[in-house]
Amino acid sequence: MSAQPNTAERPARAGTKTVRKTYPVLEMSCAACAVSVESMLKTTPGVSDAGVNYANQQAWVEFDPKTVSQQELQTAIRSIGYDLVIDAEDPQAVQAEAQQRQYESLKNRTIWAAVLSVPLVVIGMVFMAMPYANEIMLGLSAPVVFGLGRTFFVNAWKQARHGKTSMDTLVALSTGIAFLFSAFNTLNPEFWHQRGIHPHVYFETAAVIVTFILLGKLLEERAKSNTSSAIKKLMGLQSKTVRVVENDAEIEIPVASVRVGQVIVVRPGEKIPVDGVVVAGSSFVDESMISGEPVAVEKKPDQAVFAGTINQKGSFRFRAEKVGADTVLAQIIRMVQDAQGSKAPVQKLVDRIAGIFVPVVIAVALLTFAAWMIFGPAENAFAQALLTSVTVLVIACPCALGLATPTAIMVGVGKGADNQILIKDAESLELGYKVNAVVLDKTGTITxxxxxxxxxxxxxxxxxxxxxxxxxxxxxxxxxxxxxxxxxxxxxxxxxxxxxxxxxxxxxxxxxxxxxxxxxxxxxxxxxxxxxxxxxxxxxxxxxxxxxxxxxxxxxxxxxxxxxxxxxxxIKETSKTAIQTLKNRGIEVYMLTGDNRQTAGAVAKAVGLTDFRAEVMPSDKAAFVQELQNRGKVVAMVGDGINDSQALAQADVSLAMGQGSDIAMDVARMTLITSDLNRVPKALELSRKTVQVIRQNLFWAFIYNLIGIPIAAGVLFPINGFLLNPMMAGAAMALSSVSVVSNSLRLRNARL
Structure with missing residues (x-):
């Protein structure tokens, strides 16, 4: 059976004979992977357009089924080392299972890398003079660098094939060179002894770099693996079976078999399975998932009911009007998917820097080697050329650069938790300081x-x-x-x-x-x-x-x-002060609600808001957020209900109230444990301070490299004969990492 990708299949552009489908993509581990998959899809004959979203691990493809089949699309993607899920009853389940396997594998590799790195550091720093120390470190580091860290080399190769570089390239290059240089010094120390140079080794450096970067990727993967949980819970609101009336008798059938016009029986406490109109009986129905309002709505004959809403105490019958993908609930699910999938893959700042930094470092290392071969002492020009070029690569190691962002993020996340702000991903923490428009749901957020x-x-x-x-x-x-x-x-x-x-x-x-x-x-x-x-x-x-x-x-x-x-x-006691704090910072504040205009106006007036929208549907909230984004605003959405999930997914930064629905908390990238709205300005201030520390870390990491790389290349040698050996370069690299971590730890004492 061909895939039915999450109701994400949509009509293609008018006037074409193409179809548009969305498929889960497996084996992507970085933004560059998404670029590779997208490029391959776009160049496949029969494909008119395609896009890949790294965040939700999905690709949409617009293609002519008469020219290219789904199997051919899959074959094209497999040819570059990835996979497209097309032949599955539930492609999202296959993707979720693959992501879980990938996460477990990454977790195991991180744990084992840490276990093997600890004795390496102890030997390299304390017991370097013990018998066979180098040989033991070689045996411990090899599985870390080339086994547990193999993905860095694989990804670097994939990116190199497309003419791209990233942090993976820098990690693979520096750890590979450090290990091979150390292995050469261990197996053939006489090469250096004959030239009056002590052969140092850097096994512990290579292993620790791999361990730190694996830990960062593990944290990223854990955040990414939660992306689809909101969709699963929204789908869980759909009933599995339904009782329909046929020939004056009630029979139970799967909800997928319901046809428009059939009469359905709903008993107390049951979910309404499809959209329709009441024909007999009456009850109160909890429609908070659509309107967000806490008061159940009375339903009598000729009044509409919606799929996913919950019947209260009464019993009634209704006629099915919309089924399957046409129901309001199905539209909410589809819109949440589209909002999550519409965001372009985030090209991390360090990866962008590495795109420039890596080629520069390689060029400097090659120039250093060439300069020493041409202008160095004739008796050992090759040895000095090799030594200085390796020193350049070691001192340019990405440890400080790689730690600059994740250490600040980790401390920032901890600081958030201390202030009852749970932060799920680094992107929100990095982006929050740019927010200049905040959209607030009324019910459960302000009230x-x-x-x-x-x-x-x-x-x-x-x-x-x-x-x-x-x-x-x-x-x-x-x-x-x-x-x-x-x-x-x-x-x-x-x-x-x-x-x-x-x-x-x-x-x-x-x-x-x-x-x-x-x-x-x-x-x-x-x-x-x-x-x-x-x-x-x-x-x-x-x-x-x-x-x-x-x-x-x-x-x-x-x-x-x-x-x-x-x-x-x-109205919550803290709502007015929180809104005033945001406005004092020059942030525009809006209120959206499904409630009537009179109630909305009264609440807005009480909390000092002049801009609000009343009687809005869930899709209207998402559309309003998008409208603000189209005007150049960086938008934060704060909500607590299922009806807010589309807008939360659409927003640049999303915050859920901890007392709200599980789905809202899953979609939002930040959750406020307390119902205190004052945590919103605190979360944005935490973002500002965290980004400030990240920038400081990157600045110092680069100052260190700007000073260290020329010295490692031997720029001082013609002046005073000073030549930096790789061991001192390794120590300098470690010192830069300590300074970055120490600077990040200052965040713990920051006032929000």
């Missing part, structure tokens, strides 16, 4: 995300007995706002009275009898039906609450209003 009683005004003196009656009525109500009243009264240690009768009044409230008297809880319409008037003082309270977009609930007996309550999603 608590849960309805609560904000006011309870009693109109009578004796309230203990009446509180127990109110508790009894609301505890039996199916309305979602009733839970807020029950929770409030629970806090007052109220126990419910025993009602004689109870009745739920759809769209109005509830009523019940106690000791011969009827009591009601509900809206204004319910009071009007019972002819109960409202005093002017109550009217004033109600008018003010409604202006603040709070829901008003009345509690009355047969004659008068006993109490009036207001219920709202309360």
């Amino acid at each position: 608590a995300g849960k309805p609560a009683v904000t006011n309870l005004e009693w109109q009578v003196a004796e309230t203990v007995h009446l509180s127990s009656l109110l508790y009894a009525l609301e505890s039996q109500s199916e309305h979602p706002l009733a839970d807020a009243v029950v929770e409030h009264l629970n806090g007052l240690v109220v126990k419910g009275a025993k009602l004689e009768t109870f009745e739920s009044l759809t769209g109005r409230g509830v009523s019940g009898r106690y000791e011969g008297t009827t009591y009601v809880v509900g809206n204004r319409r319910l009071l009007d039906e019972h002819g109960i008037s409202i005093s002017k003082s109550v009217e004033q309270h109600v008018q003010q609450w409604q202006e603040d977009a709070q829901t008003v609930v009345y509690f009355a007996d047969e004659k008068a209003v006993l109490a009036v309550l207001s219920i709202a999603d309360v």
Whole structure:
């Protein structure tokens, strides 16, 4: 069976006979790999366009199926050492399994590299004079450099075939040269002794470099392997089976078999399997995954329901209107995939630097060798040429350069954790300082995300007995706002009275009898039906609450209003100060919500926001983020719900509230453990300080190289006869690494 790639298959451009499909790609380990795969796909006959995303390990291909088959595309990619998943029932599962194997392999290689490197360092630094020290180090380092670190050599070769260089090239070159030079000195020390030079070895240097770089790649791979978990959880919202009505009987069928027009039965607590319209029964449905709003929505005949939303206490039947890829949930899944896949592969700063630095170092080493061969002392020109050129390569070793970014990132991530900010990937931490627009979800981000009683005004003196009656009525109500009243009264240690009768009044409230008297809880319409008037003082309270977009609930007996309550999603105490802090830094702040404009306006006014959007769908949020990006903004999105997942995936920097949905936290690259919105400006400030340290590290790493490489090449020799030997070069390299690590550790004491 041919692949069905995540509903990512889309129509090609109008007027063409091509199709566009997305496939998982295996064996990519760097951004240069993605470039190679993309280049090969684009040059394959029959392919009109293609793109590869290294972050989510996928390639999209627009091709003419009459000219080139999927198997031929796969063969082309396999010819350059990668693979395309096409023949699988579930290609994403195959990709996930391959990524897991790759991660486990990398983890094992990192552990073994560290285990073998420890004795190497001990021998090389402390026991270098022990018998057979060099031979033992040769035996320990060989499997680290050429076995556990083989991927650096493989990747360097792949990139070299395409005329490219990266950190892999620098690692392979320096470790390979250091090892081979050391092996030569171990096996043939007399070559140097005859020339009056002591043959030093650098086995521990080569092994430690490999171990450090493997550790960095392991951390990167772990972050990358979590990319698709959000998609899996979104897919988990889809029902597997469904009960349809046929010939007055209910039968269970797979959800994939549902056809438009079939009548489906939904029981209490079940997920709604497809989009449709209610035909019989009523209930309240939790639509927070679409709207983000915490209050369940009442559903009656002729009202729409959506796949993935959750039925509450009632039971109803609905007619299927949209199935499969046409449902709102399927569109959310597709948009999250597209948003994650639309980001260009990040070409790391160090890789860009290495693209220039590596050829320069190689050129300097070759020039050094040539200069010594031409102008060096005639009696040992070759020996001095070899020694100085190797010294150049050793002193230019990428240890400080390679540590500059990951050490700062690791300390920054730790600092974030201390401040209740969990950072999943380096990209967000490196990019956060550039953010100049922050988009905030309302419910659960600015507000608590849960309805609560904000006011309870009693109109009578004796309230203990009446509180127990109110508790009894609301505890039996199916309305979602009733839970807020029950929770409030629970806090007052109220126990419910025993009602004689109870009745739920759809769209109005509830009523019940106690000791011969009827009591009601509900809206204004319910009071009007019972002819109960409202005093002017109550009217004033109600008018003010409604202006603040709070829901008003009345509690009355047969004659008068006993109490009036207001219920709202309360604004968090820290929201206003956090928003003001962001604005003081010159950052534009926007609020998006699926709630009505009146409620949105009241919340925006309370927290000092003037720019907000109300009644927006999940796709509208993502589109708004993209609109800001098109205007040149670097956008941070802060949200907590499934309905925010598209916008979180689209944003440059994404932050999820720790109290929110698992899917939002999976999509977001940062998670705020606390619900305190003040952590957002702290996260952006942490990014600024981390990037500042990275730049300092890179500066010092380069200053060291600018000074060290000419000295290693022998520029001082004609002046004062000084020649740097490789052992001193290795020590200088180690010192530069220590300075980089020490500078990174300063982040631990930074104030956010």
